[in-house]
Amino acid sequence: MDRSQKAELVSALNATFESAALVVVTQQSGLTVTEVSGLRTQMRDAGASYKVTKNRLTRLALEGTKYKALESMFTGPTAIATSEDPVAAAKVCVEFAKKNEKLTIVGGAMGETILDPAGINALAKLPSLDELRGKLIGVLQAPATKVAGVVQAPAGKLARVFSAYGSQDEAA
Structure with missing residues (x-):
C-alpha cells in the first residue's frame, strides 16, 4: 500500500468516525473469510458496517474525532463495527460473538462516552x-x-x- 492509498484510507476512516453514532472495537483471531463475510452481511442488513483495520492508520484517523479516546483499544488483530443507529452495530457484534468465540468485543464508544464490553452488551439489549x-x-x-x-x-x-x-x- 503506497502513501496515497494510506492517506485515502485514513480520510475515509475519519469520515466514518465523524458520521457514526456508535463504534465497536473487536478483536478477531482465526476468523475465516466466510465467517467475516457472513458478519459483514449481517452488519449491512442491520444498517451497520464492519471493517478490518490497520491499527496505526486507524489511530491516525481517530485524530480530531469524538472517538479519539479509543486509541488504546487498537492493539492486535482489530476490526471496527460502526453504525448511525446507536444500537445496530452492538446487537450484531454481540450476537455473532455469542455464536463464534473467535470474535471478542474489546470495547467501543457512543459519542464521547467510552464503553467497555459489558457496556456494549447492555447496549445490545436495548431496542x-x-x-x-x-x-x-x-x-x-x-x-x-x-x-x-x-x-x-x-x-x-x-x-x-x-x-x-x-x-x-x-x-x-
Missing part, C-alpha cells in the same frame, strides 16, 4: 431505533383506538337491544 419508533406510534395510536371503541359501543348496544326485541316478537 433498535426502528423498534422504538414502532412502540411510540403504537402508544400514540392506542388512545385513538380506545376513543373509537367507546364511541362505537353505545351504537352496538343499541343494535343488540333492537335485535333482542325483534327476536322476542318473532318468538311470540
